[in-house]
Amino acid sequence: MAINWFKYSAPATFYELAGKLVPWFAWPSALLFAIGVYIGFFVAPTDAVQGEAYRIIFIHVPSSILSMFLYLIMAGYAALGLIFNTRLSSMMASALAPTGALFAFISLWTGALWGKPMWGAWWVWDARLTSELILLFLYLGFIALHASIDDPRRADRASALLAIVGSVNVPIIYFSVKWWNTLHQGSTVKFTGTSMHVAMQQAMFSVLAACWLYAIAVTLARVRSIILERERNTQWVAELPEARS
Amino acid sequence: MNKLSLFGLLRLVIGRDLMLAMRRRADVLTTLIFFVMVVSLFPLGVGPELDMLRKMAPGVVWVAALLSSMLSLGRMFSADYLDGTLEQMLLAPQSLSVLVLGKILAHWMLSGLPLVLMAPVLGLQFDMPVQALWVLIASLLLGTPVLSMIGAVGAALTxxxxGGGVLVSLLVLPLCIPVLIFGTGAVEAVSSGMSAVSHLSLLGALLLLALVLTPWVTAQALRISME
Amino acid sequence: MLEIRNLACTRGDHLLFSDLSFSLSAGELLQVQGENGKGKTSLLRTLCGFIVPAAGEIRWRGQNIGELDEEYYAEMVYLGHLNALKDELNALENLHISAGLAGWAVDDRQAIAALRHMGLRGRETLPVKVLSQGQRRRVALARLLVCNAPLWILDEPLTALDVGAVGLMQELIGEHLAKDGMVIFTTHQPLEVAGVELRRLTLA
Incomplete structure (x- = not known):
């Protein structure tokens, strides 16, 4: 059984490592989030044009950025898993997907909340919001495909291929939606005004950093569960203290 | 017994799928009837004002084409999968991508081309001007093969x-959005007195890109699914 | 010619077999044995390249089949549980297509001769859906006659065949081996080929 040991060694060591790392990302994330929200809601000045409602961007913008980056990272991991047949990368890809989808959803939700006072409508067919919606669909497709295949190996490989096709398509979709939007003279959200107050920047960056740390912490925690589930029949899982109790 | 050439294989696969479709014509007709029905439901749903219908026409026809091409995706590989032919296809001593391309082309001839031919009739229901009708045909002619190609990837993965039928739509529809945008955009551009060339050439670029990538990706997806 | 080294195969979490090594050279006949669920079909499908082995390698004429790909496929025929026949097409059309997919262009004369050899005289142009299970299997087996490939991989070739057809298959395999062919098969029925030593591989 020399072969199996070699194959399983990576997830086993990573399981332990991830367990140690999670708190190191989770606590700073909570702290930074608290700081960012405090600055954003109490320190940052009221916007001259948009009033108080603009404050939602402190959550909206970081989650939009995260949802896009996480898709690319997910596709990258999926591609690694497909090409080099490394099981851990595929597990990382499936662990990232729900977090990415969550950020896409938060971004849409906060976008709608922001749209109501700004445009007087919950949903405006703005280029970025529409792209974000399609991104959410892509995440959901990935999760749905992975969930409906019973054999984990086939599930990993099939959804990896989908993620790669999706990431080739994302720029095309983004471009086409922008094109469509300019043709229909829709209004485009412009957050980056001429001058952004220092406190605004501080709030934005600390929430963004908090979101990154949160994404890493949650992904590591989730990949631990995935490893346990996939490796439940192996020796090392049986020997874990948490499995024995 | 002679070796079969690559082109011979392509012809064999296309010929086979067309022959099979001719022996169960109902399948091809249901897709077409679905297309006609969906398009005809819109005036009933939104009212018969010609001005509004004329404006909606390209979008309605394109969305209906998108939906009916989803409808026929399930058939693309599943029959061959169930009776074991797909195993033999994977063992063909020729490039699997070429074989897949043959199946995609056959699928388009059976599900995309009938829609293209039917579209002008439906356009008349919506009182589309002749020039816009021509652009609609051109955009469908360029766009529907892309739908078959992207659809092939989804069909192979699922x-x-x-519940593969619903799942395939969930995977494929978001990827088809650019085709929808440029397809309807071409017709709208012409209706508002602009040139449709840029839209059509973008559609053409999408077609080329899909032609290069999707047969190979579909072949990989088939190998994954057959494991 | 065909060399299997330290092959391991898993299905899901379950390890079917590991450290499997054997080789097959021209004129040899190998029967894969084992109870249900021991991985006979998985082994044959791995040899076809459908399943990527969990460990080990498969070499054909000294090269890994993953690298050979199409060259390997040109030299093998696989007959699985499924007949790969279309109900709507007749036996002749089906044979044309299956030979074509295997890379061979066959004319009507050769195809009809192959079908008649398999005992399907008078059934050549009937749609396959009206044929019996045994007759369908014969149509599928006719593929072996029109494809000129040295390696045959046959998964339960004798299912649904009557005594006469089993005798015919034994003859066919004998002729193929005499021409330096190779056959790997699974079966739950006895199969004897005159003058050829039957090697057995048991999966436990």
């Missing part, structure tokens, strides 16, 4: 899965 092969043999429970």
């Amino acid at each position: 092969l043999g899965l429970r």
Whole structure:
């Protein structure tokens, strides 16, 4: 059984490592989030044009950025898993997907909340919001495909291929939606005004950093569960203290 | 017994799928009837004002084409999967991508081309001007093969899965959005007195890109699904 | 010619077999044995390249089949549980297509001769859906006659065949081996080929 040991060694060591790392990302994330929200809601000045409602961007913008980056990272991991047949990368890809989808959803939700006072409508067919919606669909497709295949190996490989096709398509979709939007003279959200107050920047960056740390912490925690589930029949899982109790 | 050439294989696969379709014509007709029905439902749903219908026409026809091409995707590989032909296809001593391309072309001839031919009739229901009709045909002619190609990837990934039919739409529809945008955009551009050339050439670029990438990706997806 | 080294195969979490090594050279006949669920079909499908082995390698004429790909496929025929026949097409059309997919262009004369050899005289142009299970299997087996490939991989070739057809298959395999062919098969029925030593591989 020399072969199996070699194959399983990576997830086993990573399981332990991830367990140690999670708190190191989770606590700073909570702290930074608290700081960012405090600055954003109490320190940052009221916007001259948009009033108080603009404050939602402190959550909206970081989650939009995260949802896009996480898709690319997910596709990258999926591609690694497909090409080099490394099981851990595929597990990382499936662990990232729900977090990415969550950020896409938060971004849409906060976008709608922001749209109501700004445009007087919950949903405006703005280029970025529409792209974000399609991104959410892509995440959901990935999760749905992975969930409906019973054999984990086939599930990993099939959804990896989908993620790669999706990431080739994302720029095309983004471009086409922008094109469509300019043709229909829709209004485009412009957050980056001429001058952004220092406190605004501080709030934005600390929430963004908090979101990154949160994404890493949650992904590591989730990949631990995935490893346990996939490796439940192996020796090392049986020997874990948490499995024995 | 002679070796079969690559072109011979392509012809064999296309010929086979067309022959099979001719022996169960109902399948091809249902897709077409679905297309006609969906388009005809819109005036009933939104009212018969010609001005509004004329404005909606390209979008309605394109969305209906998108939906009916989803409808026929399930058939693309599943019959061959169930009776074992797909195993033999994977063992063909020729490039699997070429074989897949043959199946995609056959699928388009059976599900995309009939829609293209039917579209002008439906356009008349919506009182589309002649010039816009021509652009609609051109955009469908360029766009529907892309739908078949992207659809092939989804169909190959969901092969043999429970609820594969719904799942395939979930995977494929978001990827088809650019085709929809440029397809309807071309017709709208012409209706508002602009040139449709840029839209059509973008559609053409999408077609080329899909032609290069999707047969190979579909072949990989088939190998994954057959494991 | 065909060399299997330290092959391991898993299905899901379950390890079917590991450290499997054997080789097959021209004129040899190998029967894969084992109870249900021991991985006979998985082994044959791995040899076809459908399943990527969990460990080990498969070499054909000294090269890994993953690298050979199409060259390997040109030299093998696989007959699985499924007949790969279309109900709507007749036996002749089906044979044309299956030979074509295997890379061979066959004319009507050769195809009809192959079908008649398999005992399907008078059934050549009937749609396959009206044929019996045994007759369908014969149509599928006719593929072996029109494809000129040295390696045959046959998964339960004798299912649904009557005594006469089993005798015919034994003859066919004998002729193929005499021409330096190779056959790997699974079966739950006895199969004897005159003058050829039957090697057995048991999966436990």
